[in-house]
Amino acid sequence: MPVEPPVVPSLDQLRAQVQVVLDRAHDQHAEQLAPIGTEMTALIDPIHALLRGGKRLRAAFCYWGYRAAGGAHSDAIVQVATAMEVFQAAALLHDDVMDRSDTRRGRPTAHRVLAAMHREHGWDGDADRFGEAGAILAGDLCLNWTDELYSTSGLPEAELRRGRAVFDLMRTQLMGGQYLDVLESVRPWESASTQDRIDRARLVIRYKSAKYTVEQPLLIGATAFGVDDDTRAALSEYGLALGEAFQLRDDLLGVYGDPEATGKPAGDDLREGKRTVLVAHTLDTATPTQIERFNELFGRADLDEAGVDWLRELVSSSGAVDATEAMISALSAHADAALDRATLTPEGERMLRDLVGIAVARNA
Amino acid sequence: MPVEPPVVPSLDQLRAQVQVVLDRAHDQHAEQLAPIGTEMTALIDPIHALLRGGKRLRAAFCYWGYRAAGGAHSDAIVQVATAMEVFQAAALLHDDVMDRSDTRRGRPTAHRVLAAMHREHGWDGDADRFGEAGAILAGDLCLNWTDELYSTSGLPEAELRRGRAVFDLMRTQLMGGQYLDVLESVRPWESASTQDRIDRARLVIRYKSAKYTVEQPLLIGATAFGVDDDTRAALSEYGLALGEAFQLRDDLLGVYGDPEATGKPAGDDLREGKRTVLVAHTLDTATPTQIERFNELFGRADLDEAGVDWLRELVSSSGAVDATEAMISALSAHADAALDRATLTPEGERMLRDLVGIAVARNA
Structure with missing residues (x-):
């Protein structure tokens, strides 16, 4: 048969x-x-x-985590x-x-x-x-x-129980990540070093985005069906790297994205004063005069088009965009390479590799 | 043995x-x-x-629902x-x-x-x-x-699954009840009839308090272990009646309660402008002059001691307190009588009868 x-x-x-x-x-x-x-x-x-709305990436990572581990469609x-x-x-x-x-x-x-x-x-x-x-x-x-x-x-009880450990952890840690994000938006930042700012922004990314966008949904699916420790570790590495790359892309879109595609006003992150890796890189090379002007404009809810343009230009000319693009590429490659160490179904592995490109695509 | x-x-x-x-x-x-x-x-x-803090009544109703249905301590x-x-x-x-x-x-x-x-x-x-x-x-x-x-x-999976239907319903309906409460605090009230005000306040009580304080925790416990339909109906009746009585007591404590016991400032519900059954009753017999003064004071966050006293006196002299106490007694009796139609363990029935008095006790 x-x-x-x-x-x-x-x-x-x-x-x-x-x-x-x-x-x-x-x-x-x-x-x-x-x-x-x-x-x-x-x-x-x-x-x-x-x-x-939404791209439903989280659903895709969860579903394909399960399928890549060997679970059947249901x-x-x-x-x-x-x-x-x-x-x-x-x-x-x-x-x-x-x-x-x-x-x-x-x-x-x-x-x-x-x-x-x-x-x-x-x-x-x-x-x-x-x-x-x-x-x-x-x-x-x-x-x-x-x-x-x-x-x-x-889903069979045994599978739900295995997945639940990650499911519960995800729900607790996301709230922690959100709180860290709120904290980082009010704690002293101007006096911090570039490295400190980048480290702090990356910690927020990890817990507010990378884990719950990619790593944890993927592991919920994969551990529910069951995977060996090496595969689990490889999927975790894939998820954290890709999740971080996804958020770095999101940070770029928050500054340069097309409102039609992002569903948010142009330059929204600049008006909100979001303290991203991108902004930390920008300030690293900015002159004192630029920094002064930056502090006047950044985070102003009523920032006009000209102000947004000035900030965008500062970010681009600082080299921060190139640096962030390079990070996205490196993290995507890292995610892809991590899959080599996992034991996955062919259709699952194929889709997880495809999802790398999809998650960090430039069109929102 | x-x-x-x-x-x-x-x-x-x-x-x-x-x-x-x-x-x-x-x-x-x-x-x-x-x-x-x-x-x-x-x-x-x-x-x-x-x-x-807290009296942990909800935990008690859930636990004793399970025990009254025949479940063992665990x-x-x-x-x-x-x-x-x-x-x-x-x-x-x-x-x-x-x-x-x-x-x-x-x-x-x-x-x-x-x-x-x-x-x-x-x-x-x-x-x-x-x-x-x-x-x-x-x-x-x-x-x-x-x-x-x-x-x-x-708890055994089969028990969790049975209890979950009520557990999920409780979590959805409480949010609905809270939303109704928010709505009732902003929708036209001064033009409403006494009966309409009472009906609306009782609907809020049902979904914001009675169900999730008594009925649903009790039914989560009872249905998890398993009960026949008559017992389930009787416990539901007990829970809704007692839950409403509990909230009416809480409304009285919100006006007259000792801050030491309630953990809230004296007359807090008056400052908050809480549209309770108690207040609906009060306005039913108030004179136009009293209503005018009431409207000036009720719901003012900065209401002083004298204002609180004036409102309290209006509530008491209107007969609203007596009417509410009578409702509490009738509902408590109704809850107690409902247990007669339930098939329960002796220790469970005893505790559920005790809980009637405890839930509506005057000392917060």
Whole structure:
């Protein structure tokens, strides 16, 4: 009897399957909230809208971690992979409240949508506070649903238990990483050395991005099915390197990205004053006069187009872009090479190698 | 061979066992966060401090739901019960951010502690926003840990799966109830009829308090072990009635409670402008002049002692306190009577009857 070739969904096919899980979960949650009142739709519709966007890289890494380890395609592993996206939605919702962001994935953020609803109705109290409260609760729902999707996925209990160690660690460490990011945005920075700034920015990247974007979703999938220690170590190395490269690309897009593609205003990171590796490199070679002007402009929420352009020019002319591109290339190569030390299914290995290029692509 | 009598921990003994689980979890999470930096203690220590307080009623209802259904004492069910407390901590942390509350359980709220740390260090940016961001993340950690404690409790998989339906429903519906509470605090109220106000306040009570304080923790425990449909229905009735009575008591304590016992400033609910059943009753019999003065004072964060006294006197003289006490008594009796229709272990039934009085006791 001929052996059936393994099911190998393309990234688009996987995205569509994730959407099916999200739609079903949305309907089920809407039903659970219906007895409380029809007003609940205003709480959960922004979540569903947010979850329609995004590249779904986290779902892909989780799914392909499982498949690369030898697991077969199933609705269950697609549901586990979907949990990664819902977890990210929670992080984005709360991040946007903490940063008071206006836009996300090309749409107004959930707290802005809810604040606008408050204003339209002319309700009592402060519209922004109302919006923030709603978005905090929307993020809370996503955290609850992350685990609900994971635990009710239908993956065999033994697999869920193995994956859970990484799943739980991811959820704890991301909040730690977010807190470190908040801390780094308020602690003394101007007086720090370039190396110190780079080290601090890279630690934030590691815990706020690299681990939960690539390494941990990948290891959740891989350890759920089961891998040997060498493969696990190799996947971890791949994930951390690629996750860091992904964030460095994101930092470049935060300065130079096309708003159409990033879904955020041009130069958003400059207005936000995000203390990235890119900026640390820039300041390393800047003249005192440039630094003075930089300090005036960087982190100003009302920064105009000319200010954004001046900062961009400073970053480019400093060589920081080239240095960051070089880091991205080196980290991508490192990630790719790490796979040589892993024992993986051919289709899994192929997709993980493809994902290196996709995760660090220049078009958002 | 003589049959061993069942282990019957007192409420204090159960509280101590819950604390052991909390301490162990705290140590484990501190270890997971340590690689990110020593600063992480500022994020998780306020959680641990918050969790040292409280009556742990939710843990008791969950534990005794399981025991009343026939389950034996085990570390596993104590850990599941502990998850209820961690879930409440999440709700309190985020509630305090949304309400901008200063005090909780007699201590400064987490966001105030973190804001004070920011000020002490003279860090950049807004101290209050820093504190809020930290408390949002602390609440997020508690949501993650709620499920981690539940899922890794060691209860048999079949029991966890049965309990999970209620566990997941509880987590979704509480966020809905919180959102309804936020909505009710901003939607038109002055123009509403007394009956409408009471109905709306009772719907908030049901979803923001009754279900997650009594009914759902109880049903998580009971359905995890397994109960027949009649017993489940009876426990649900007990839980909703007692949960509502508990919240009505809490509303009275929010107006008249001793700050020593409640851990909140005297008359806190009046300063916050909480739209309770008690206040709806009060306004029903108030004169136009009284209503005018009420509207001036109610919900003012800077309300002085004299203002609090005037409002208290209005509530008392309106008969609203007596009406609320009568509701508490009727609901408590209803809860007690519902147990007659349940098939329960003797020690379980005894404790659930005791818990009626404990949950609605006047001393906070």
